Amino acid sequence: MTTKNVIEVDARGEVCPVPLMQAVAAMKKADGDAIIEVLIDYAPALDTIPTQCARLGWDLTVEETGSPEWKLTLVKKS
Amino acid sequence: MPSYPNIDLLISTDWLAANQSNPSVKVVDARGAQRYAEAHIPGAFNLPVARLDDPTSPVRSMPHPAERIAQVFGNAGLTNDDIIVIYDDGPSLMASRLFWVLELYGHQKVGILDGGITRWLAENREISREATQVQASAYIPTLQRNRLATREDVKAAIESKSAALLDVRSPAEYSGAEAHSARGGHIPGAKNVNWEQTLGGMNIPAFKTDKELTELYDAVGLSPDKTVITYCQGGVRAAHSYYVLRLLGYDNVSNYTGSWGEWGNDPSLPAEK
Numbered sequence: 060m061t062t063k064n065v066i067e068v069d070a071r072g073e074v075c076p077v078p079l080m081q082a083v084a085a086m087k088k089a090d091g092d093a094i095i096e097v098l099i100d101y102a103p104a105l106d107t108i109p110t111q112c113a114r115l116g117w118d119l120t121v122e123e124t125g126s127p128e129w130k131l132t133l134v135k136k137s
Numbered sequence: 138m139p140s141y142p143n144i145d146l147l148i149s150t151d152w153l154a155a156n157q158s159n160p161s162v163k164v165v166d167a168r169g170a171q172r173y174a175e176a177h178i179p180g181a182f183n184l185p186v187a188r189l190d191d192p193t194s195p196v197r198s199m200p201h202p203a204e205r206i207a208q209v210f211g212n213a214g215l216t217n218d219d220i221i222v223i224y225d226d227g228p229s230l231m232a233s234r235l236f237w238v239l240e241l242y243g244h245q246k247v248g249i250l251d252g253g254i255t256r257w258l259a260e261n262r263e264i265s266r267e268a269t270q271v272q273a274s275a276y277i278p279t280l281q282r283n284r285l286a287t288r289e290d291v292k293a294a295i296e297s298k299s300a301a302l303l304d305v306r307s308p309a310e311y312s313g314a315e316a317h318s319a320r321g322g323h324i325p326g327a328k329n330v331n332w333e334q335t336l337g338g339m340n341i342p343a344f345k346t347d348k349e350l351t352e353l354y355d356a357v358g359l360s361p362d363k364t365v366i367t368y369c370q371g372g373v374r375a376a377h378s379y380y381v382l383r384l385l386g387y388d389n390v391s392n393y394t395g396s397w398g399e400w401g402n403d404p405s406l407p408a409e410k
Contacts, residue, residue, distance in 0.1 A: 072169010072185055074231055075198075075371040079317065100169070100187040103197040103371030106398050107317040127192050 064090070068097045070104070071128065078104040079111065086115050086133065095133040102127055139346045142361070142386030146236075147344070148222045148248040150256050153178075156220075163219045166254070167231035178224065178257055179265040182213050186234045186373075196395040198372040200238050203278045210242075210278065214271030217244065224250035224257075228333075228342045230377050237376040237392050240383075241285055242278035249380065252341045259341055286366045286393035288400065295325055295407070300364040300389075302327035303357075305378040306397065310370070313410040317370050318401025322408040324368065328357035332374040335381045350385055361386045368393035368400075 068085050070078035078099045085095045095117075097108065105121065108131055112119045117133045124130050141147060156162045157180060164181040166173050173183040188209065191201045201209060215221065221239060225231040232249045239247045250257070258264065286294075294300040304311050304327040311329040313321030323329070334353055337345040344350070359365060365382060367375040372394030382390045400406050 069171075072172060072187070074186055074234060075369070075373040077230075100185070102187070102190055102192060103373075103398055106197060106402070107370060110317050110319075127187060127190070 064093045066093050066095045068095060071098050071100045073099075074101050075103055075107070079107040082108045082131070082133070083111050083115070086112070086117055089135070091135045093135070097131040097133065098124075098128070099131065100125070100128045105129065105131075139344075141344075141347045141350075141384045143384050146248045146380070146384050147251050149251050150260055150262065153222055153250060154262060159220075161218065161220055162222060163213075163215055164222045164224070164250075165213065165215075165235065167223055167225050167235045172226065174266065174268070176254070176258070176264045176266060177269075178254060179263055180269055181224075181265075182269050182271055184209070184213050184235065186231045186238075189235065189238050196399055198394045198396070198398065200241060200394070203242065203280055206238070206242055206278045207276050210276035211274050214274050215276050216274045217277055219246065221247040222250055223247065224253040226254045228336050228377070229253060229344075229380070230373055233377040233380040234373050236380050237284070241281055241392075243281050252338070252343060256341045283389070284391050286368075286391040288393075288395055288403075288406070290391070291324060291366060291368075291393050291400070292406070294366060298326075300366050300391075301359055302393075303359070303365055303367045303378060304329045304369070304397075305332040305367055305374050306369050307331050307333075310397070316401065318397055320401050320404070320408060322401070322410040323397070324400055325407050325409045327368070327409075328359070330354060330357055330378070332369070332377045332381075335378065344381060344384065347385065350381060354382070354385070359387075361388070363387070364389040366391050366393050368396040370396055371398045372396050 166181040223232040309315035369375040
């Protein structure tokens with residue numbers, strides 16, 4: 060069993076386009092075994108980040124963690 | 138500090154320092170809570186701009202309706218007659234968004250701190266790490282419908298040519314080479330002036346000079362007598378350019394806050410590449 064490296068991107072308090080830029084930078088930098096957790100409180104990023112995840116080959120799940128606050132978990136598609 | 142037609146919208150650190158004790162001057166830190174806690178201007182209230190949006194709206198970046206804004210601004214201790222000074226620690230993206238929401242709801246005396254807290258710190262002025270406590274106040278927002286452009290307003294503007302559309306995203310987003318919605322491209326007829334082109338300064342954020350900004354917008358046929366609708370992906374960069382145009386003396390400016398996030402995801406709406 061291998062332990063995946065978790066990279067946290069805390070983009071809370073940031074607004075467009077910063078959360079997207081930080082998430083994309085993390086995806087481009089991460090190796091295939093990494094899990095990226097992106098914390099956001101800016102709702103429009105719920106649209107922009109998934110679009111880029113799809114383009115860059117990452118699966119994404121969204122968990123609402125506050126009001127308004129979300130944790131986006133990104134896993135590289137195998 | 139450079140001069141602009143609406144120079145009252147840009148507040149100098151010297152002016153703020155000299156007027157901090159005036160009870161009518163309210164300082165608002167538009168950043169997230171974490172950075173506010175690290176250091177802020179003494180007396181500043183923290184109002185993160187993400188808290189201004191209505192999570193129940195189908196348009197992601199639509200501000201709260203008036204009743205909720207009354208609570209948000211009231212809880213921040215703001216009153217309608219206050220002189221509100223907004224800042225962040227970057228190129229005033231967050232500050233501009235709050236500026237737009239305040240003008241959307243009819244606030245008259247509001248400006249952005251020139252250089253934000255970055256300049257304040259560079260000038261070795263006093264800071265605080267204690268959260269500012271305020272007494273809740275009564276705030277009465279009055280929606281200025283002409284400050285907000287909806288999808289229907291934009292469609293009408295395209296048909297009647299009654300307003301210039303200003304796409305403030307990057308050239309790659311404008312051309313469709315980079316897309317953050319279901320499709321790439323831009324609204325038909327929109328001119329592209331990337332919001333980043335309005336920025337000056339090196340270590341301390343600043344706006345370009347009046348002359349430089351005038352030339353920038355003149356190149357795409359804009360002038361202060363025109364009616365302009367700004368848009369981007371989610372209404373924040375558009376709020377920044379909205380502020381810059383207001384600084385330049387444009388009166389008839391609105392923000393299409395739904396922006397490409399709404400338009401680009403609706404295949405029934407026309408688009409160009």
